[in-house]
Amino acid sequence: MKLLTVIVLLPLAGFLLNGLLGRRLGRTFVSVVGCGLPLLAFVATVKAVTLLQATGPDAALLEVAYRWASFGDRSFDVAFYFDRLTAVMTLIITGVGSLIHVYSTGYMKDDPGYARYFAYLNLFLFFMLTLVLGRSLLVCFVGWEGVGLASYLLIGFWFEDPAKAAAGKKAFITNRVGDAGFLLGLFLLYWALGTVNMDEINAAFAAPVAPAVSASLVGVLLFIGATGKSAQIPLHVWLPDAMAGPTPVSALIHAATMVTAGVYLVARLHGIYEHAPEASQVVAVIGVLTAFFAATVALVQTDIKKVLAYSTVSQLGLMFLALGVGAYGVAVFHVYTHAFFKACLFLGAGSVIHALGGEQDIRKMGGLWRRIPLTFGTFAVATAAIAGIPPLAGFFSKDEILWFSLASEHGGSPILWVLGSAASLMTSFYMFRLLWLTFLTPSRMSHETEHHVHESPFSMTGVLIVLAVLSAIGGFFELPHFLEPLLPIPAVLESLERYEHTLVYVAVAVALLGFVAATVMYRGGLARGEALAARFPRLHRLLDGKYYVDELYETVLYRPLHWISDRVFLGLGDRLLIDGSLHGLAALTRRASGRLSRVETGQLQWYVAMAVIGVVGCLVWVWRHG
Amino acid sequence: MADTQLLLGLSFVLFALGLVGVMVRRNALVMLMCMELMLNAVILALVTFSLETATLSGAVLVFLIFVVAAAEIAIAIPIVLQLSRQRSSLDVEGYDRLKG
Numbered sequence: 001m002k003l004l005t006v007i008v009l010l011p012l013a014g015f016l017l018n019g020l021l022g023r024r025l026g027r028t029f030v031s032v033v034g035c036g037l038p039l040l041a042f043v044a045t046v047k048a049v050t051l052l053q054a055t056g057p058d059a060a061l062l063e064v065a066y067r068w069a070s071f072g073d074r075s076f077d078v079a080f081y082f083d084r085l086t087a088v089m090t091l092i093i094t095g096v097g098s099l100i101h102v103y104s105t106g107y108m109k110d111d112p113g114y115a116r117y118f119a120y121l122n123l124f125l126f127f128m129l130t131l132v133l134g135r136s137l138l139v140c141f142v143g144w145e146g147v148g149l150a151s152y153l154l155i156g157f158w159f160e161d162p163a164k165a166a167a168g169k170k171a172f173i174t175n176r177v178g179d180a181g182f183l184l185g186l187f188l189l190y191w192a193l194g195t196v197n198m199d200e201i202n203a204a205f206a207a208p209v210a211p212a213v214s215a216s217l218v219g220v221l222l223f224i225g226a227t228g229k230s231a232q233i234p235l236h237v238w239l240p241d242a243m244a245g246p247t248p249v250s251a252l253i254h255a256a257t258m259v260t261a262g263v264y265l266v267a268r269l270h271g272i273y274e275h276a277p278e279a280s281q282v283v284a285v286i287g288v289l290t291a292f293f294a295a296t297v298a299l300v301q302t303d304i305k306k307v308l309a310y311s312t313v314s315q316l317g318l319m320f321l322a323l324g325v326g327a328y329g330v331a332v333f334h335v336y337t338h339a340f341f342k343a344c345l346f347l348g349a350g351s352v353i354h355a356l357g358g359e360q361d362i363r364k365m366g367g368l369w370r371r372i373p374l375t376f377g378t379f380a381v382a383t384a385a386i387a388g389i390p391p392l393a394g395f396f397s398k399d400e401i402l403w404f405s406l407a408s409e410h411g412g413s414p415i416l417w418v419l420g421s422a423a424s425l426m427t428s429f430y431m432f433r434l435l436w437l438t439f440l441t442p443s444r445m446s447h448e449t450e451h452h453v454h455e456s457p458f459s460m461t462g463v464l465i466v467l468a469v470l471s472a473i474g475g476f477f478e479l480p481h482f483l484e485p486l487l488p489i490p491a492v493l494e495s496l497e498r499y500e501h502t503l504v505y506v507a508v509a510v511a512l513l514g515f516v517a518a519t520v521m522y523r524g525g526l527a528r529g530e531a532l533a534a535r536f537p538r539l540h541r542l543l544d545g546k547y548y549v550d551e552l553y554e555t556v557l558y559r560p561l562h563w564i565s566d567r568v569f570l571g572l573g574d575r576l577l578i579d580g581s582l583h584g585l586a587a588l589t590r591r592a593s594g595r596l597s598r599v600e601t602g603q604l605q606w607y608v609a610m611a612v613i614g615v616v617g618c619l620v621w622v623w624r625h626g
Numbered sequence: 627m628a629d630t631q632l633l634l635g636l637s638f639v640l641f642a643l644g645l646v647g648v649m650v651r652r653n654a655l656v657m658l659m660c661m662e663l664m665l666n667a668v669i670l671a672l673v674t675f676s677l678e679t680a681t682l683s684g685a686v687l688v689f690l691i692f693v694v695a696a697a698e699i700a701i702a703i704p705i706v707l708q709l710s711r712q713r714s715s716l717d718v719e720g721y722d723r724l725k726g
Contacts (some may be wrong), residue, residue, distance in 0.1 A: 602725030605649055605650070
C-alpha cells in the first residue's frame with residue numbers, strides 16, 4: 001500500500017467531499033469528514049513513523065506516486081520522501097492540524113460558510129503535506145503555491161468585508177515576490193545539477209567535486225522564497241494583516257504550519273547552506289533583525305491577534321537565526337515547540353474573542369480569568385512556554401537557539417546573541433503584558449460585553465488543554481538529537497564551551513526579567529503603560545506605526561508602479577498605441593470605403609461602362625504581356 | 627478566306643452595336659435586345675471559327691449559349707414586366723434605388 005500517498009490524499013478527499021457535497025449534506029457530515037480525514041492522515045503518519053523507526057536513524061521511505069513528465073532520458077516524478085525531518089513536520093501538520101479542525105467545529109459553529117471553511121482547511125492540509133513530503137523541489141513548489149492559495153482563500157474567508165479581501169490579496173502578492181526567488185533558485189539548481197530531488201541536491205553539494213554553481217547564490221535565492229512564506233524582513237508585511245481570517249486559521253496557517261515552510265525548506269536543503277557561509281550569514285542577520293524588530297512592534301500593539309502575529313514573526317526570525325548559524329535541528333525543534341504554544345495562544349485568543357462576542361482590543365478586556373478559567377489556564381501555560389520559563393517547551397528550544405547563535409563555529413557571534421536575547425526579553429515582556437491586560441487586571445469591559453462572557457464549548461477548551469499540555473512537556477523530547485543523523489549539529493567554539501551553563505541561567509534570568517517588568521508595568525491596568533507612551537511619544541508612534549514599512553512600500557513601490565501602469569502602460573501603451581492603431585485602421589477603412597461606395601450609383605449604364613473599361617483593360621494587359 | 631473575314635467583321639459590328647446600345651439606351655427592353663445582339667455576334671464568331679478549323683466544339687458551344695440566352699430571357703422578361711407594371715415606365719434611370 002502506498003502509505004505516503006494516502007497521507008497526502010486523505011485531506012484532498014476531504015476537500016472534494018466537503019467542497020462538492022458539504023452544503024447539501026449538512027453540518028454533521030461536514031464535521032465528520034472535515035475532522036475525520038485529517039485524523040486518519042495523522043494515524044497513517046504515525047504508522048509511517050513506526051515503519052521508519054524500524055529501518056534505522058538516517059533511512060528514508062521513498063514512494064513514487066506518479067510520473068509527471070518525462071523527456072529524453074530525464075523525468076519528473078511526483079515522489080514522496082519520508083525521513084525523520086519529514087516525519088516531524090508531518091506529525092506537526094496532521095496532529096496540530098487535526099486539533100485545530102476539531103476546535104473549528106466549535107468556533108465556526110454558526111458561520112454560514114461552514115462547509116466552505118472546512119473544505120479550504122482540508123485543501124490547505126493537502127498542499128502543506130505535498131510541500132513537506134515532496135521529494136523534488138518541483139513537487140515542493142506545487143505545495144508551496146498551494147498553501148499560498150489556501151492561505152489567500154482563508155484570510156479572505158469573510159470576503160464581504162473589503163478590508164479582509166484586501167488582506168488576502170496582500171498576502172498573496174507579497175508571497176509572489178518571494179516565489180520569484182524560489183523559482184530562480186530552482187532553475188539554477190536544475191541547470192547546474194540536472195536534478196531537483198532534494199536528497200540528491202544535498203548529496204551533490206556534499207560531494208568532493210563542487211557543483212558548477214555558487215552555493216551562496218542558490219542559497220540566497222531560495223532564502224528569498226523563504227522570507228516571503230515565513231514573513232521575514234522585508235516581506236513580513238503580509239502576516240499581521242493575515243489576522244483578518246478566522247482565528248483557527250491564524251493558528252494553523254499563520255502560526256503553526258505554513259509560515260514554517262521557509263524554515264523547513266532551508267533545513268531540508270541544509271547541504272547547500274553548509275557550503276554557503278555568505279548565504280548563511282544573510283539568513284542569520286535577516287532572522288535576528290526580524291526577531292528584534294517584530295518584538296519591538298509587538299510591545300505596543302493593542303489588538304490581541306496583532307500581538308500574537310508580531311510574536312510569530314519574531315519567533316520565525318529566531319528560527320532563521322538558528323538556521324543561519326548552522327543549527328538546523330534546533331530550528332526545527334523551535335518549529336515544533338512553537339507549533340504547540342503558538343497554536344495554543346491563538347486558539348486561546350480565539351476563545352477570548354468568542355467569549356467577548358468579537359472584541360479584540362486588549363484595552364477593553366481584563367478580569368477574564370474568573371469568567372473563563374480554562375482558557376486562562378491554558379493561555380498562561382502557553383505564555384510561560386513562549387517566554388522561555390523552564391521547564392516548559394519554549395525554554396529548551398529558545399535556549400539552544402541563543403546558545404548556538406553565540407557559540408556556533410558556523411557563524412555564531414556575540415551581536416547575534418545580544419539581539420536574539422533582547423528579542424527574547426521583549427517576547428517575555430509583551431506576552432506577560434498580554435496576559436495581564438487580558439485576564440488579570442480589573443475588568444475594563446462594557447457592561448453589555450461583560451454580561452455576554454461565557455466559557456467556550458468543550459470542543460474548543462479540550463483542544464486548548466491538549467495543546468497546553470504539549471507546550472508544557474514538549475521540550476523534553478530531544479528533537480535536535482533525534483534529527484542529528486540528518487541535520488548535523490554545528491561544532492561549538494572551544495573557548496566558549498564552558499559558558500554553556502552560565503548562558504542557560506542568563507536565558508532564564510532574561511525570561512524572568514521580562515515577566516517581572518510586565519508585572520510591574522501592567523499589574524494595575526493601563527495607566528503606567530500609557531504614561532510611558534506619553535513620555536516617549538515619538539518612539540511610541542514609530543512602534544505603533546510598525547516602523548511605517550507599509551507606508552514606505554506604498555510610497556516607494558506602490559505609487560511609482562501605479563503611476564507607470566496608469567500613465568505609461570495604460571495611457572501610452574494600451575490606449576494610445578494599441579487602441580490607437582486599431583481604431584485608426586478601422587477609421588481609415590471606413591473612410592476609404594465611404595469614398596469607394598459612391599461608385600455604386602444604381603445607374604445600369606454606369607455599371608456597364610465600368611465593366612467594359614475593365615474588360616478592355618484586361619485585354620490590353622493580356623495583349624501587352626502575352 | 628474572304629468569307630471568314632467578312633463574317634468575323636460582321637460579328638464585330640454586331641457586337642459593337644449591341645454594346646453601344648446597352649451603354650447608351652435607357653429603355654430596359656431595348657437594352658435586353660442589345661444584349662441578345664451581342665450574344666448573337668458571339669455565336670456568329672463561334673460558328674465561323676468552327677468552320678475555319680473544321681472542328682465541332684465551336685458548334686457545340688453555340689447550343690450552350692442558346693440555353694443560357696433562353697434562361698436569361700426567361701428571367702429578364704418577367705423583370706421587365708414587373709417594372710412596367712410598377713411605374714409604367716421602362717426608363718432604367720428611374721430605378722436607381724434598386725442598388726440596395
